[in-house]
Amino acid sequence: MAIRKLLLLLKPFDVYHATQSNPASLFTNPRVVHYLNNRSKVHKEAIDLCQKILQQKSVDWQPIFRNDLSQPIRNVDLVVTVGGDGTLLQASHFMDDTVPVIGVNSDPTQAEEVEEFSNEFDANRSTGYLCAATVKNFEQVVLDSFLEGQTVPSKLSRISVSVNSKALPAYALNDILIAHPCPATLSRFSFKSSGLRVSTAAGSTAAMLSAGGFAMPILSQDLQYMVREPIASGGAISGLMHGLIKSDQSIDAAWFSKEGSIYVDGSYVFFTIQSGDTIEISSKAPVLQVVLAPHLSS
Template sequence: MEIKTVYVVYSDKKTKEHLNTIKEVKKVLKEFGIKAVFERKEKIEKKLPRGIDLVISIGGDGTFIDASHLIKDDTLILGVNSDPKESEGIHCSATRKDFRDKIKRIIEGDFSVEKWTRLAVYLDHKKCEFALNEVYVGAGHIYNTSRYVLEVHGVKERQKSSGVLISTGCGSTAWYSSAGGRPFPKDAKEARFIVREPYCGHLVCGRIINGIIKEGEEMKIKSEMRDGIVGIDSFKEYPLPKGKIVRITVSDKPIHVIRFD
């Protein structure tokens, strides 16, 4: 694979290993004659500059997810776990110690590409960022009750709960799993949802508390909250006031992730 220009997104951690990893990445890219644009994750734009052949994240899984939001097409992404003693890095395929070897293998074409499913999110027809892990819909404060009308598979239901989680396979080992969901493959062309702590009373009793959204299907949630929000990957938050509708579907644009055997 020919790599002329890479876009590097890095976290602002200050650990010695993290800083050394950034130095190593800069050094290796320079040695291979690869032009690099470095950007702290807090300052990244909404889309990639033109002419980028590869996106590299330096940090942990959070930095990888933040970097993924830049990619709207089939541009490849490589995650570098900058401090394995501090970060899980399950989305990452390189570290400081093997980065040189991994870049060499990419140039030689000795790698595989996994296509991880993402979610498309629309707020009153306005398209938001792709979600790589999950979408949260509910009250903006955890101590407030989430009130909404959920519509999926042609069925509508008014609910009260602690919010709704809609997860990809990539996110199924994270928040979704902690909420009681079971992990499923990252490339599964589906999303799965869980209604968190559903309330059941005389007037409202949620019965659609979990399920699957297949490719081509859609979930709609109409807010009945003043402080409702839509949270994407714990990265971006949008207000969802009373009467506003959010739609979630399985995107036809997966993220293309570099992996090694």
């Protein structure tokens, strides 16, 4: 594939600041500070290496930090995200189905580090489930393979949400959660619960799985839904609390609480709803072209 223009989307460095990433009780722990400084250093080295590789290949690329992104991504041939799944998810909200994306996990978790600090703090780094590359294989295994046409992007389904028949401007690559802004507050649809979660196949291994759902083949076009903490009785009702939305189906819900929010791929992107709103959820959204690791795409 001939790449004329590439957008390099970068995870910002401020996420590694101790004052923003950890409770106040950890501020004075020199091991925490060293750990965060090392994460920032590793991330910067990954960015520098990716930029050097692109320069060597004479690719016209433009770097942009994730929190500087505000307009749809257009007029580029490829997007490379350097960070983790969160960076790729953020990019996906600004992309249609015409531009492929490659995720580079800039800061992979180190098992020995997690074990060393297990009694002090959570030393997990980036999972990078949707990232096909690390700095070790970005050039030869991933980028060159893609440019030579040996690697084809996978088409991942996304979630489309309409409120009162008006489509929301962001599609979910992982999941959506419809709930009251205060998690402890009861939500009222046509049933009572603490909310409704819907995930894609790609997102079924994240919050959905933790909540008791099941992992789906990543290329499935179906969606999985689960009513969160339902207040109901009877087997007939319970059977409707968790299931699949087939690719040719949609699910409709009416919101009866005074206020609520639809969270898209986490807590940073959300849309407010109010009593009387009707919500339609389906997989009738433009797919996202993502280069996946071989064990996921095969």
